Amino acid sequence: DIVMTQSPDSLAVSLGERATINCKSSQSVLYSSNNKNYLAWYQQKPGQPPKLLIYWASTRESGVPDRFSGSGSGTDFTLTISSLQAEDVAVYYCQQYYSTQFTFGPGTKVDIK
């Protein structure tokens, strides 16, 4: 199985400041035939189901604010919130869908400093 790790476990950022979350996969999730990274990011607020934010590692889902961006390729990925807003307080998960055994990262909790 592909193991996903995330860092940090949690972070606190001042309003308007940048938040950066890292995700690493135990093997490459880059599909060579289409040059796409099979990596998604989700946001989960308390008491709610997860919401898809980014797919293909860097493509924002429709309606997701452009302060959210994803980058990386192969095994190393980053989710960046360029200017943290109060409504961004949540846990963020990465997920690989390269393998039929889908796996999620352990999550990163983002709070306001």
Added chain:
Amino acid sequence: EVQLVESGGGLVKPGGSLRLSCAASGFTFSSYSMNWVRQAPGKGLEWVSSISSSSSYIYYADSVKGRFTISRDNAKNSLYLQMNSLRAEDTAVYYCARERKIAAGGGFDPWGQGTLVTVSS
């Protein structure tokens, strides 16, 4: 509106069984692979099982293989998870989630609101 609604959760004793259901609406259910994902209290997300649109391909996490069975009824727009030999560590909120086609980017969207399964004596 695309919607997924889970049901069937509850309190069950260790070793017992439970069947979860997920009712889909607002999209052509028979065209999509579907998944179950669970979340233990205060913990992260764990993928449990997936089933292809025609039930030809079925996959399970190692933690539930041999105990859980995923199925679907495309005529009823419904997804199921039969859970047998339940253990305390199966206690979680169980979400059903639609698997987007790879051509559309992949990933899970949308998710249901979840149903809580508690395994305790």
